[in-house]
Amino acid sequence: MIDDPTTNVAGPVDTDEEVQTRSNTIVRPVEHQMPLELRDVTIRYEGGGADPLTIVEHFNLGLEAGTMHCLAGRSGSGKTSILTVAAGLTLPTAGEVLWEGESLDEMDDDEIAERRRALIGYVDQGGALIDGMSALENVLLPAVPDGQVAERTEMAKNLLDLVGLGRRMHHRPVQLSGGERQRVAIARALILGTKVLVVDEPTASLDREHANQIIGILKDTTRDGITVLVATHDQELIAVADSRTYMN
Numbered sequence: 001m002i003d004d005p006t007t008n009v010a011g012p013v014d015t016d017e018e019v020q021t022r023s024n025t026i027v028r029p030v031e032h033q034m035p036l037e038l039r040d041v042t043i044r045y046e047g048g049g050a051d052p053l054t055i056v057e058h059f060n061l062g063l064e065a066g067t068m069h070c071l072a073g074r075s076g077s078g079k080t081s082i083l084t085v086a087a088g089l090t091l092p093t094a095g096e097v098l099w100e101g102e103s104l105d106e107m108d109d110d111e112i113a114e115r116r117r118a119l120i121g122y123v124d125q126g127g128a129l130i131d132g133m134s135a136l137e138n139v140l141l142p143a144v145p146d147g148q149v150a151e152r153t154e155m156a157k158n159l160l161d162l163v164g165l166g167r168r169m170h171h172r173p174v175q176l177s178g179g180e181r182q183r184v185a186i187a188r189a190l191i192l193g194t195k196v197l198v199v200d201e202p203t204a205s206l207d208r209e210h211a212n213q214i215i216g217i218l219k220d221t222t223r224d225g226i227t228v229l230v231a232t233h234d235q236e237l238i239a240v241a242d243s244r245t246y247m248n
C-alpha cells in the first residue's frame with residue numbers, strides 16, 4: 001500500500017464561533033485539527049469455517065480538518081473495511097482509531113454511537129435510502145431519534161438545494177436516478193452537522209457528468225471545513241483529493 005500524503009493544503013476551520021456555511025449547515029468549531037486518525041490498524045476476518053483472512057496490516061492515516069483523502073486500489077483490497085473501522089461501525093483486530101484525538105478504545109459502545117452521531121456521516125455503497133419516504137424525509141431521518149426534525153427541516157431543504165435536488169425533495173427514491181439517490185444520501189449524511197464524511201464508492205455506476213457532480217459536492221464540503229474519507233476506483237475523484245492511499 002502506497003501512502004501519498006501529498007499536499008494537505010486545506011486548513012482547519014479555526015474559530016471560536018459557529019460558522020454558517022454555504023450549505024447553511026453549522027460547522028461547529030474544530031476542537032481538534034485531526035478529526036480522524038487510524039494508527040497501526042490491522043483488520044482480520046475470522047470464522048465462517050474458512051482460514052482467517054488478514055485484509056489490512058499496520059495501516060496508518062491521519063486526516064486534517066477540511067481535507068479529502070481517497071482510498072484507491074483493486075476490488076477486495078480492504079477499502080470498505082477501512083471505512084467501516086474509521087466510522088466506528090466495526091473495531092479493528094489491532095491498532096487504534098481516534099476521533100478528534102480520542103481513542104475509541106477508551107469509549108464503550110454507547111459512547112461510540114453517540115460520538116459517531118455528532119461527528120461522522122457514513123454513506124455506504126449505493127446510498128441505501130428508505131423507499132417509502134421522500135427525499136426530504138430521507139434526509140431528515142437521522143434527526144428523528146433526537147426529535148429534531150422540525151428544527152432541521154430548513155437545513156434539510158438547503159442541503160437538497162446544495163446537491164441540486166431542490167426541485168426533487170418530495171420525490172421518492174424510485175423516482176430518482178442513481179446519481180440523485182447518491183446525492184440525497186450525501187445530504188442525509190450531513191444533516192446532523194457532521195464534521196467527517198465517510199463515503200464508499202460514491203460515483204460507481206454513474207456516468208461521467210453525474211459522477212462529476214458528486215465530486216463537486218464532496219469538494220465543496222471540504223471547503224466548508226468537513227473532512228472527507230472516500231473509497232473509490234474513479235480516477236477523477238482520486239485526482240482531486242488532497243491525499244490518497246493505493247491499496248494492493
Ligand SMILES: Nc1ncnc2c1ncn2[C@@H]1O[C@H](COP(=O)(O)OP(=O)(O)OP(=O)(O)O)[C@@H](O)[C@H]1O
Binds near residue numbers: 077078080081
Ligand atoms: N465480514 C466479513 N467477513 C469475512 N470477510 C470479509 C468481511 N467483509 C469483507 N470481507 C472480505 O475482505 C476483503 C476486503 O473487502 P472490502 O469490502 O473491504 O474490499 P474493497 O476494497 O472495499 O472492495 P470493493 O472495491 O470491491 O468494494 C474481501 O475479500 C471480502 O470478501
